[in-house]
Amino acid sequence: MGSRIGPLAVAVLLVLAGCSGMPSGGSQTTQSSEKTTVQTPSISTETAKEQALEAEETRIKRILENASNITGSVGVYGEKKATVLNRSSEGIRIRVVMSYSYEYHCxxxxxxxxxxxxxxxxxxxxDSTKLVEVEKEVNLIC
Known part of the structure; x- marks a missing residue:
């Protein structure tokens, strides 16, 4: 009987080892010690800022030039400010603040x-520059 307890005890230990997550030769899920790196877009921050500033200037001029009460020059002037809000693998979010002026008849x-x-x-x-949100719109006097 002593000889049968040995193999039986070994079999029970193997079963328990498999249930407790110890290696048993079957398929296992392992965790990698490698860190995930976040890919960033290849566009530079400066280029992205320039594109956002250009897009906002175009938007302002388009609105003012299409307004029926604007009679004279339309200008974007002064400090143009572009601030990076965040950068992800998809692209860069940029807040643009821009000054403008115009002449009107109303x-x-x-x-x-x-x-x-x-x-x-x-x-x-x-590949693109998209308007996400207008926080302060072009102000038309009349």
């Missing part, structure tokens, strides 16, 4: 407006 009066600003967020990738 209700029989002529005038000009200076020192107005817009604020918008753009998402820039290697």
């Amino acid at each position: 209700n029989g009066k002529d005038g000009n407006v200076d020192s107005l600003t817009t604020q918008a967020v753009y998402f820039v990738t290697n």
